[in-house]
Amino acid sequence: MGDSLLQVRHLSKSFGSHEVLKDIDFTVDTGEVICIIGSSGSGKSTLLRCINFLEQPTKGEILYHGKNAETEWKRTLYHSKVGMVFQSFNLFSNHNVMENCVLGQMQVLKIKRAEAEKRAIQYLEKVGMAAYRKARPAQLSGGQKQRVAIARALCMEPEILLFDEPTSALDPEMVGEVLSVMQDLASGGMTMLIVTHEMSFARDVASRVLFMDGGVILEDSKPSDLFTAPKMPRTQEFLKRVLSRQL
Amino acid sequence: MDRFALLWADIVKLWTKYGASYLNGMGNTLVLALVGTVLGCLIGLICGVLNTIPYSRKDNVVKRFFLKLIRVVIRVYVEVFRGTPMVLQAVFFYYGLPYFTNNAVKFTSIWLVSIVVVSINTGAYMAESVRGGIISIDKGQTEGATAIGMTHWQSMVHVILPQAVRNIIPQIGNNFIINVKDTSVMFIIGFPEFFSAHRAAVGASYLYFPSATVEMVGYLTMTLISSFLLRWVERKMDGSSNYELVQEDQLTLTAGTYTHPDRGTPFDETSKEFEKGKGEN
Numbered sequence A: 001m002g003d004s005l006l007q008v009r010h011l012s013k014s015f016g017s018h019e020v021l022k023d024i025d026f027t028v029d030t031g032e033v034i035c036i037i038g039s040s041g042s043g044k045s046t047l048l049r050c051i052n053f054l055e056q057p058t059k060g061e062i063l064y065h066g067k068n069a070e071t072e073w074k075r076t077l078y079h080s081k082v083g084m085v086f087q088s089f090n091l092f093s094n095h096n097v098m099e100n101c102v103l104g105q106m107q108v109l110k111i112k113r114a115e116a117e118k119r120a121i122q123y124l125e126k127v128g129m130a131a132y133r134k135a136r137p138a139q140l141s142g143g144q145k146q147r148v149a150i151a152r153a154l155c156m157e158p159e160i161l162l163f164d165e166p167t168s169a170l171d172p173e174m175v176g177e178v179l180s181v182m183q184d185l186a187s188g189g190m191t192m193l194i195v196t197h198e199m200s201f202a203r204d205v206a207s208r209v210l211f212m213d214g215g216v217i218l219e220d221s222k223p224s225d226l227f228t229a230p231k232m233p234r235t236q237e238f239l240k241r242v243l244s245r246q247l
Numbered sequence B: 001m002d003r004f005a006l007l008w009a010d011i012v013k014l015w016t017k018y019g020a021s022y023l024n025g026m027g028n029t030l031v032l033a034l035v036g037t038v039l040g041c042l043i044g045l046i047c048g049v050l051n052t053i054p055y056s057r058k059d060n061v062v063k064r065f066f067l068k069l070i071r072v073v074i075r076v077y078v079e080v081f082r083g084t085p086m087v088l089q090a091v092f093f094y095y096g097l098p099y100f101t102n103n104a105v106k107f108t109s110i111w112l113v114s115i116v117v118v119s120i121n122t123g124a125y126m127a128e129s130v131r132g133g134i135i136s137i138d139k140g141q142t143e144g145a146t147a148i149g150m151t152h153w154q155s156m157v158h159v160i161l162p163q164a165v166r167n168i169i170p171q172i173g174n175n176f177i178i179n180v181k182d183t184s185v186m187f188i189i190g191f192p193e194f195f196s197a198h199r200a201a202v203g204a205s206y207l208y209f210p211s212a213t214v215e216m217v218g219y220l221t222m223t224l225i226s227s228f229l230l231r232w233v234e235r236k237m238d239g240s241s242n243y244e245l246v247q248e249d250q251l252t253l254t255a256g257t258y259t260h261p262d263r264g265t266p267f268d269e270t271s272k273e274f275e276k277g278k279g280e281n
C-alpha cells in the first residue's frame, strides 16, 4: 500500500466523565479500505466524528499527510479532503439533488457553476442517480438518498471517505444498491474508513478490519484472519453473535 | 329588517362623504403593516442569527464575551418590546425622545416613527420565532454542510436559513395580520391609518356604529385577502410535488443495482461473481 494518509494518535474522547474513546491509535494508508466493526456503544461513530472534528477530541491528535489536522490544516480544506457519509444521509432538504452536489464545490472549492454541474453529473452517473438530478431529497427512497449523499461527498474529490453505518437506516432491499456503489469505489482505489454492521461486506471488500470494544481497538487485522481466526475472546463472542444472524 | 336598511343607508351616507378618507386610511394601514412586517422580519432574522452563533469552551475569551453579550442584549430587547403595549411604545418614541433630549432628538416624520415602532415591535416577536426556526432544523443539516467544508455562515445562508424561514412563514403571516389590526393604535400619534379615518368620520357625523361597521368589514377584508395571499405564497415556495426524470441518462438507472447479501450476492462465496470479483482484486 501507499503512504500513510491519516494517522490517529492517542485519541481520547470523553463526554463529561464518560470516556468513550480510550487512547485510540491507528494509521490509514492511501488506498486502504478499512471496516470498523463492534457492538453498539463501543464508540465507532464517535471515532469517525472525532476524525473530522464534528466532535472535539479530548486528547490526542490526528495527522493528515503527516501534518496536524487541527493546527496545520485549514479546517474547511481538511473537511473537503476527508469526506463523510452519514447513516441518516443529511442531504440538504431545501435543495434538489443537483444543488446538493454543486453547493460545496461552489462555496468551498470556489468552482464555477458550469464546471461544478459537469462534475456533479459525472459522480451522479457513477452512483446511478443522474436521472434524478431535479428531484428533492424528500422525493427519493433511502437507498437513492444515500447514493446521492455519496455523490455529494465525491464531488469534493476527497482523498478519503468516512462512512458511518451507511446502510443501517435502509430497508433491506436498498442495502445492496448502496454497498455496490461502495464496492465500486473500493475497487476504484478510493481510501475508505467504514463503520458497518454488514459483515459480508467487511469480509469481502475491506483490506483491514478493526474491531472496537469499549472505546478501544481490540483487534486490527486482515478480514481473512479476523473472520476466520479472531484472536480476542471478545471478538470471537461478537462475531459468533453477529454472524449467526447475518450469514 | 328596517334596522339593517337604516344601517345600510347610514353606511352609504358615510361612504359618499368619507369614502376617500376610509380608502386612504386602508392604504396607509396596509403600507405601514407591510413595511413594518418586512423590516421587523429583517430585525428578527438578524437577532435570530446572532443569537445562534455557536461558541465552545475552546474559543477565546473576547469572542465568548461578545457572543454572550449579544445574547443578553437581544434577550432584553425581546422582553421589553414584547412585554409592553405598542401604543405606549409609540408614545415613548414620539413624545418621549424630544422630552428627554430637550427637543434635540425627535422624529419629524410621522411615517418614520410609525414604521420604526411597528418594525421594532414585530422584530421582538420575530427574533424568537427565527431562533426557534433555526434550532428546530435537524442537526444533520449543519453536519452535512460542515462535513463538506462549508463554514458556519455558508451553511446558515444556503442550508439552515432557507429552511428556517420556510418554517416560520406562517408566523410571518400571522404577524402581518396582527400588524394590519394593531397599527390601529397609531392614531395616538396622529398617523393617518384606517382607524383614524373612523375617528374623523365619527367626529363630524356622529354615525358611530355605522362607521364601526365599515371599519369591521374593512379590516376583515384586508386580513382575509392577506391570509389568502399568504397561503398562495407558501404553496409557491414549496415548489412542485413532482419532478421529472432527466431522460437522456435513463440507462444509468440500472447502474449500481445490487442485491442484498441475504439473498445471494456478488459477495457470497457460492456465487460465481464472487470468484470473478476475487480475480480482479
Ligand SMILES: Nc1ncnc2c1ncn2[C@@H]1O[C@H](COP(=O)(O)OP(=O)(O)OP(=O)(O)O)[C@@H](O)[C@H]1O
Pocket (backbone or CB within 6 Å): A015, A018, A020, A038, A039, A040, A041, A042, A043, A044, A045, A046, A047
Ligand atoms: N453527544 C454525546 N453526548 C454524550 N454521550 C455520547 C454522545 N455521543 C455518544 N455518546 C456515548 O458514547 C458512547 C459511544 O457512542 P457511539 O455512537 O460512538 O457508539 P457506536 O459504536 O457508534 O454505536 P452504534 O453501533 O449503536 O452506532 C455511547 O455510550 C453513547 O451513549
Ligand SMILES: [Mg+2]
Pocket (backbone or CB within 6 Å): A044, A045, A046, A164, A165
Ligand atoms: Mg454509531
